[in-house]
Amino acid sequence: xxxxxxxxxxxxxxxxxxxxxxxxxxxxxxxxxxxxxxxxxxxxxxxxxxxxxxxxxxxxxxxxxxxxxxxxxxxxxxxxxxxxxxxxxxxxxxxxxxxxxxxxxxxxxxxxxxxxxxxxxxxxxxxxxxxxxxxxxxxxxxxxxxxxxxxxxxxxxxxxxxxxxxxxxxxxxxxxxxxxxxxxxxxxxxxxxxxxxxxxxxxxxxxxxxxxxxxxxxxxxxxxxxxxxxxxxxxxxxxxxxxxxxxxxxxxxxxxxxxxxxxxxxxxxxxxxxxxxxxxxxxxxxxxxxxxxxxxxxxxxxxxxxxxxxxxxxxxxxxxxxxxxxxxxxxxxxxxxxxxxxxxxxxxxxxxxxxxxxxxxxxxxxxxxxxxxxxxxxxxxxxxxxxxxxxxxxxxxxxxxxxxxxxxxxxxxxxxxxxxxxxxxxxxxxxxxxxxxxxxxxxxxxxxxxxxxxxxxxxxxxxxxxxxxxxxxxxxxxxxxxxxxxxxxxxxxxxxxxxxxxxxxxxxxxxxxxxxxxxxxxxxxxxxxxxxxxxxxxxxxxxxxxxxxxxxxxxxxxxxxxxxxxxxxxxxxxxxxxxx
Numbered sequence: 027x028x029x030x031x032x033x034x035x036x037x038x039x040x041x042x043x044x045x046x047x048x049x050x051x052x053x054x055x056x057x058x059x060x061x062x063x064x065x066x067x068x069x070x071x072x073x074x075x076x077x078x079x080x081x082x083x084x085x086x087x088x089x090x091x092x093x094x095x096x097x098x099x100x101x102x103x104x105x106x107x108x109x110x111x112x113x114x115x116x117x118x119x120x121x122x123x124x125x126x127x128x129x130x131x132x133x134x135x136x137x138x139x140x141x142x143x144x145x146x147x148x149x150x151x152x153x154x155x156x157x158x159x160x161x162x163x164x165x166x167x168x169x170x171x172x173x174x175x176x177x178x179x180x181x182x183x184x185x186x187x188x189x190x191x192x193x194x195x196x197x198x199x200x201x202x203x204x205x206x207x208x209x210x211x212x213x214x215x216x217x218x219x220x221x222x223x224x225x226x227x228x229x230x231x232x233x234x235x236x237x238x239x240x241x242x243x244x245x246x247x248x249x250x251x252x253x254x255x256x257x258x259x260x261x262x263x264x265x266x267x268x269x270x271x272x273x274x275x276x277x278x279x280x281x282x283x284x285x286x287x288x289x290x291x292x293x294x295x296x297x298x299x300x301x302x303x304x305x306x307x308x309x310x311x312x313x314x315x316x317x318x319x320x321x322x323x324x325x326x327x328x329x330x331x332x333x334x335x336x337x338x339x340x341x342x343x344x345x346x347x348x349x350x351x352x353x354x355x356x357x358x359x360x361x362x363x364x365x366x367x368x369x370x371x372x373x374x375x376x377x378x379x380x381x382x383x384x385x386x387x388x389x390x391x392x393x394x395x396x397x398x399x400x401x402x403x404x405x406x407x408x409x410x411x412x413x414x415x416x417x418x419x420x421x422x423x424x425x426x427x428x429x430x431x432x433x434x435x436x437x438x439x440x441x442x443x444x445x446x447x448x449x450x451x452x453x454x455x456x457x458x459x460x461x462x463x464x465x466x467x468x469x470x471x472x473x474x475x476x477x478x479x480x481x482x483x484x485x486x487x488x489x490x491x492x493x494x495x496x497x498x499x500x501x502x503x504x505x506x507x508x509x510x511x512x513x514x515x516x517x518x519x520x521x522x523x524x525x526x527x528x529x530x531x532x533x534x535x536x537x538x539x540x541x542x543x544x545x546x547x548x549x550x551x552x553x554x555x556x557x558x559x560x561x562x563x564x565x566x567x568x569x570x571x572x573x574x575x576x577x578x579x580x581x582x583x584x585x586x587x588x589x590x591x592x593x594x595x596x597x598x599x600x601x602x603x604x605x606x
Contacts, residue, residue, distance in 0.1 A: 028159035031093075031152035038113045038144055041092065041151070042100045047107055048496065052489040057114070058123055064111050065128055068372050072124075072131045073405050078112040083138050088113070092151040093167075095160045101153065105164050116144045161571050199233050199251060200226030203262060206253050216263060219270055227399075228276045232269075232289075233262065235282045236429075242294050261295055268292065276399065280418045281433040355385040356430040358394065358423045364435045373408040375419065378434055382423055395422050414438050452487035453585045454494070455593050463547040468596045470505045470603065477501040478596075488581045498588055499569040505599050512603060522566040525595075532602060533557050544601030556594055565591050 093105035154160035207217040279285040359381040542548040
């Protein structure tokens with residue numbers, strides 16, 4: 027059982043930034059260097075630090091507890107280093123450190139730091155004396171849902187329901203549709219068809235597009251669909267039924283253009299006699315002033331009551347006045363509708379923007395925001411953490427009350443060629459002479475091969491101990507998963523248990539003999555003894571712990587673990603996977 031933390035109120039001056047943060051490419055020697063390293067990291071950077079500072083100033087404090095290890099008379103923070111960096115910048119003259127390198131952030135800090143006294147601010151910390159107990163806590167925070175043991179991220183609808191309850195914000199139309207259908211006894215069949223599917227976000231998307239609201243619902247620009255209006259509610263139900271009948275998904279209605287095309291056969295609420303078109307302000311014959319630049323969406327309608335539309339202007343205005351009252355338009359063009367991105371590589375989506383301007387000629391590239399259904403975009407950077415596959419990304423430009431969007435498909439792929447290392451530049455993944463006969467090869471899959479080669483290609487590998495440990499753990503997990511899936515073996519739910527199961531199962535004498543006579547020639551008795559000596563639980567726990575700098579393990583120990591334990595397992599897996 028792990029040590030339980032002590033809870034304590036602390037001051038910012040008592041807390042120390044971690045100098046061996048796993049986010050850093052290599053350990054640093056001072057807090058000042060740690061602060062500058064955060065600014066250099068793509069996944070953090072100045073904008074995110076500014077956002078944390080803004081949150082601290084607006085909130086008047088820090089809501090989350092810091093996780094701290096008390097070691098050598100220091101209180102070292104292992105979870106909350108970005109927050110602590112923001113606090114340190116607000117403290118005294120620390121911001122002078124970034125004045126020349128990051129002048130915008132410096133100016134922002136100088137502007138707001140006098141509005142809050144961080145030196146006297148009470149911060150809340152969970153303090154550990156045992157490094158392993160602390161590391162166990164930090165790992166659980168940073169390892170996702172963990173089959174339910176970790177924190178399960180809210181989807182947009184769960185967040186919407188919560189904010190509606192506590193912040194008096196109206197539910198979005200997607201959630202409102204679900205609630206309305208649940209209460210409508212005559213719509214039970216329709217509700218049953220959607221109740222177990224997360225369509226609320228998709229419905230919000232559909233019924234907030236301007237073209238849908240003006241063409242199908244005959245609404246003025248900026249006016250929302252009213253579910254309490256019988257005619258409009260019936261039309262909503264008709265469109266949902268059509269969506270389900272066509273077995274559609276969010277990909278079919280991701281953009282305004284796609285949505286309009288998908289629902290092209292849906293008739294408007296009522297047809298207008300052409301003779302009465304001039305009398306009907308919401309006539310389907312009316313041309314949207316933004317039609318030449320793409321469909322718009324009024325998800326944010328705070329500036330939708332635009333009175334400069336030429337349809338409302340008198341006919342006898344002068345040419346000069348007419349020119350002054352032309353509709354304000356936005357123009358957004360992307361260089362491509364599809365972009366291939368290599369696995370594990372961040373990609374700056376801003377590079378896709380060809381033109382982003384308005385009818386006044388203003389450069390609006392900095393106003394374009396990219397978004398997607400997943401959580402792989404931060405500050406317009408598409409994360410290298412995204413797995414292989416295709417992602418529909420929406421580029422949005424919202425300026426002066428006018429909105430325009432474009433979509434692009436990001437294809438994350440694994441390069442067919444891996445890095446070739448003629449002579450490894452470090453000691454990792456060296457073969458054990460007494461274990462094999464002749465040269466060995468490891469070919470699990472492209473990802474594992476790439477990780478091995480990348481580790482072997484590192485100069486000064488001692489400076490990258492935490493990164494190497496993390497990569498070794500990842501490639502071992504991927505290898506375990508590959509064997510389980512390819513050989514149709516029972517999945518025990520997590521890599522640690524699966525590794526234990528594989529070592530037990532594959533040491534069956536008959537199977538072990540076949541594996542030893544496989545692609546790599548392995549010595550039977552040594553292989554049997556080696557696998558029997560591997561304590562899989564301890565090996566896996568070690569790889570977890572060493573990714574956090576609290577674990578006082580040296581570089582030589584990591585090399586030994588990789589070469590004497592991980593490498594034989596990978597060689598063994600290679601043979602098993604390549605058995606005919």
